[in-house]
Amino acid sequence: xxxxxxxKLAQELNLSTATVSRAxxxxxxxxxxxxxxxxxxxxxxxxxxxxxxxxxxxQKSKTIAVIVPEVANHFFSLAINGIEEIARKRDxxxxxxxxxxxxxxxxxxxxxxxxxxxxGILISTSGETNNKQHLIEASQSIxxxxxxxxxxxxxxxxxxxDDYESSYQAVQHLIEAxxxxxxxxxxxxxxxxxxxxxxxxxxxxxxxxIPFNKNLLVTSTVDSNQNYxxxxxxxxxxxxxxxxxxxxxxxxxxxxxxxxxxxxIPRDIKIISFSNLDCAPLLNPSxxxxxxxxxxxxxxxxxxxxxxxxxxxxxxxxxxxxxxVLIKRESTAV
Amino acid sequence: xxxxxxxKLAQELNLSTATVSRAxxxxxxxxxxxxxxxxxxxxxxxxxxxxxxxxxxxQKSKTIAVIVPEVANHFFSLAINGIEEIARKRDxxxxxxxxxxxxxxxxxxxxxxxxxxxxGILISTSGETNNKQHLIEASQSIxxxxxxxxxxxxxxxxxxxDDYESSYQAVQHLIEAxxxxxxxxxxxxxxxxxxxxxxxxxxxxxxxxIPFNKNLLVTSTVDSNQNYxxxxxxxxxxxxxxxxxxxxxxxxxxxxxxxxxxxxIPRDIKIISFSNLDCAPLLNPSxxxxxxxxxxxxxxxxxxxxxxxxxxxxxxxxxxxxxxVLIKRESTAV
Numbered sequence: 001x002x003x004x005x006x007x008k009l010a011q012e013l014n015l016s017t018a019t020v021s022r023a024x025x026x027x028x029x030x031x032x033x034x035x036x037x038x039x040x041x042x043x044x045x046x047x048x049x050x051x052x053x054x055x056x057x058x059q060k061s062k063t064i065a066v067i068v069p070e071v072a073n074h075f076f077s078l079a080i081n082g083i084e085e086i087a088r089k090r091d092x093x094x095x096x097x098x099x100x101x102x103x104x105x106x107x108x109x110x111x112x113x114x115x116x117x118x119x120g121i122l123i124s125t126s127g128e129t130n131n132k133q134h135l136i137e138a139s140q141s142i143x144x145x146x147x148x149x150x151x152x153x154x155x156x157x158x159x160x161x162d163d164y165e166s167s168y169q170a171v172q173h174l175i176e177a178x179x180x181x182x183x184x185x186x187x188x189x190x191x192x193x194x195x196x197x198x199x200x201x202x203x204x205x206x207x208x209x210i211p212f213n214k215n216l217l218v219t220s221t222v223d224s225n226q227n228y229x230x231x232x233x234x235x236x237x238x239x240x241x242x243x244x245x246x247x248x249x250x251x252x253x254x255x256x257x258x259x260x261x262x263x264x265i266p267r268d269i270k271i272i273s274f275s276n277l278d279c280a281p282l283l284n285p286s287x288x289x290x291x292x293x294x295x296x297x298x299x300x301x302x303x304x305x306x307x308x309x310x311x312x313x314x315x316x317x318x319x320x321x322x323x324x325v326l327i328k329r330e331s332t333a334v
Numbered sequence: 335x336x337x338x339x340x341x342k343l344a345q346e347l348n349l350s351t352a353t354v355s356r357a358x359x360x361x362x363x364x365x366x367x368x369x370x371x372x373x374x375x376x377x378x379x380x381x382x383x384x385x386x387x388x389x390x391x392x393q394k395s396k397t398i399a400v401i402v403p404e405v406a407n408h409f410f411s412l413a414i415n416g417i418e419e420i421a422r423k424r425d426x427x428x429x430x431x432x433x434x435x436x437x438x439x440x441x442x443x444x445x446x447x448x449x450x451x452x453x454g455i456l457i458s459t460s461g462e463t464n465n466k467q468h469l470i471e472a473s474q475s476i477x478x479x480x481x482x483x484x485x486x487x488x489x490x491x492x493x494x495x496d497d498y499e500s501s502y503q504a505v506q507h508l509i510e511a512x513x514x515x516x517x518x519x520x521x522x523x524x525x526x527x528x529x530x531x532x533x534x535x536x537x538x539x540x541x542x543x544i545p546f547n548k549n550l551l552v553t554s555t556v557d558s559n560q561n562y563x564x565x566x567x568x569x570x571x572x573x574x575x576x577x578x579x580x581x582x583x584x585x586x587x588x589x590x591x592x593x594x595x596x597x598x599i600p601r602d603i604k605i606i607s608f609s610n611l612d613c614a615p616l617l618n619p620s621x622x623x624x625x626x627x628x629x630x631x632x633x634x635x636x637x638x639x640x641x642x643x644x645x646x647x648x649x650x651x652x653x654x655x656x657x658x659v660l661i662k663r664e665s666t667a668v
Binding site for chain 2: 071077078080081084088094095096098100105108252255277278279282284
């Protein structure tokens, strides 16, 4: 092994050791001109990388982690399938970890992953609290791509859907079907995702001259029994004629509460939900949904993660927005 | 540190070093009498364990892996929740890995796990092939517990449900509802699980004097489009008056095929499925199910895995059988 190391190359070229190291590994962040200068000098001085350090640096787990709130949620199981399709082509394994919307669990596990057991992380955050430090730390340590449930104020690549527009369109659809008293089942309100869905609802009401009624806003919890009680209470005491549910988990409780209170869907009340439930067309009545392109979100997110691995061109703070589709079914029929 | 090591203790007591080592870590395989002798001598000779060796030996990843065919399947997502409840109490993380019923994927990942990244594995096998070598290898290397989808001829702890009885009871229910031409949607036939479900069907037919008709046996594949075509073909060309679906994934295709062919459930055809679908009561018509205690299977399996970690008493080749429940709904109504 020659006596030339990265430090000496850096001194000679008046560059930082980090820059030289990145230039030698063909990192996208380094200009072609700098790469050329570094490689020329390295060659002329017979620089050979320290094989041990190089091995360590190139050690790949060939594994990526997906962190999601729940695997039983159809949006996430489809997104995971999209991620796996891309990973399979690259011969990578995909580890799944569910946080059950618990931020402590998310924090503990995210930080644990930084010890090198995976090459990168795809995460849809729990949104239980506003604690984001672990996400910032993770994205500064290893490649991370955020999808669907994101914080806009954290730097990084994000793949989301048109939440504001979808929500707006859903309210418009309910109004066109004759609804005048539209309730909103709120979730994810700590996240940009939830904020945009709520804003779509509020703006659509405003644009249609319907004043906002805070009694029609139900803030969901992580406890499904409590959510059922909240929805039943809404239907019994402030009966709306339309409901927009901002997450799929709240659609079934609406159906059960309507049965319990002898309310006919869609005659007495119309229901629409953000949802990727595969049984939506088979329900009684079939459920109108805002269906996110879940599989595509997963494959898009994984595709970018592999671009980061390959040090190919990508925008480090890019947000890609995919379009959801409103699928009209019996639950909002006139 | 004293000069007394395990080897010296073993010589003194005329025991193997392995036995002494196990006695010192309170292993269940060592008798109380031997443990007492070892501990007494260790104390009298001021034996102190080598902290470095001890650290290595006790190094825990505090992580367990769950390998399942699909997370979108409600049985598995509930079982995973059961596993996680137990793991959380022990401060363990649970990594989930899905094989999509692909045995190559299952083999590659199972063998990868043996390098120490997890302390134990809970697995429900894909059953795509009869290749079991990786399962045998895994269970000889680290603690493994099998659940639901198992091979009876592999040694190890297994948590299953009463598949034969459940299937028998389902056919009996269809016959009592007036069915005379009962089709069976076969899956998992390489596994003991699938074999028992099929045998329950065959025996119930026989006990009721109904001859087996091979045209009413549909062998499902891993391709959902193909399964839909097979079921539609069955309904169009050999119309049964009852269907027993041996896995939850085949229930929706039955509903769609009946719609397509204008067959009314339950008037023209009655349907019952092994299933943990949470939407079963909300379907049109609501679906009669054989519901496995999925959460309990998961927590039971995880409970035993932690017993193995703790070297507490367990039967190394034990099979625990939990009971499923037949829930009658509209799809099999008279």
